[in-house]
Amino acid sequence: MVAVIDGLLTKEQVQTIAKRLFSAKFADGSMSGGPLGKEIKKNTQVAPNSPEYRELADFVLSIIKQNETVAINAIPRRILPPIFASYTEGHRYGDHVDAALMGQWPGMRTDLSITIFLNEPGAYEGGELVLVTDFGEQVYKGKAGDAVLYPTHYRHRVNPVTKGRRMAIVTWMESMVRDPARREIIGDLAAVMERLVATKGDEELMLRVEKARLNLLRMWADS
Ligand SMILES: O=C(O)CCC(=O)C(=O)O
Ligand SMILES: [Fe+2]
Known part of the structure; x- marks a missing residue:
């Protein structure tokens, strides 16, 4: 089941995050795209060892943990520290399936993914999150602060950004109910x-x- 969560982040929370991201150092994100990474993943992400990262990650994790829709639909046991990603013109993340296990060994199973949109849809062209499901392709481009919570088993992609900049937060959860x-x-x-x-x-x-x-x-x- 895919859940669209309107306003997972309030406007103030989006602004707080955006302000901190402004000074954060973004690094090449293609290294973490699995075996096909370099070919299909073109974006930048806040480096986990950058000074802003820990505080931003903890802030977002606490919001996700408190969210009712997440609690009811995901029943999370563990949530990975989030990725703060930036897609500028020409950036994209082609069709892929996320790793089944993530994090430090032995890692955690990825049952659900969440994308939180950090800027308004009008701020960029393209950049839609597309899930390839049995019912066809589902296209998501939310308002700043909105989120999409979806089972990680779907093949999916981020369409090329053709203008502007797409900012998003992405992370994964292991559920207490894996099915x-x-x-x-x-x-x-x-x-x-x-x-x-x-x-x-x-x-x-x-x-x-x-x-x-x-x-x-x-x-x-x-x-
Ligand atoms: O940015 C998104 O909406 C999804 C990114 C993604 O698929 C990933 O990081 O694995
Ligand atoms: Fe993905």
Whole structure:
């Protein structure tokens, strides 16, 4: 299931990040593109050893961890320190599939990816995030602060930027529920529950839905 999260970052948070990124040192991002990296990945990323990186990464991680939509749909166990990427004219990230394991050995399994858009869609041409799914290509170009949360198993790309500059944050999560179909069932039940609470639904019904959700979580989650 792909979830579009409007305003994962507030305008103020986007501004805070953008201000710090302004002075950050960006390095060639093609080294981390897997075996095809150099050919298909052309961008720059904030160097993890740059002075700005740790503070920015912690700031973004704390926001992702607090987000309800992420919690409900991803049920994250671990989240990698994010990448701050810049795509200027001619930059792109061609069709690829992300590594299944990331981070220092033994690494973590990548169940979900998240892209957070850092500037407005009008600030650049091209640069869409495209997911290649069974239902055709899904194209995403969000407003500054919006995010797309998607299962990492999709083939995907970032279209070439033909004008302007695309700034985005990208990271990966390992879920306590590794099967996307199971995560979707638990997410659906959470959505039903949310609706029942908001509409002051029948208490017995709410109890049964919540019982089902929690017991499925108990059955399927590895903490
Ligand atoms: O920038 C994006 O939206 C996605 C980038 C990407 O696919 C990656 O870093 O693996
Ligand atoms: Fe990717």
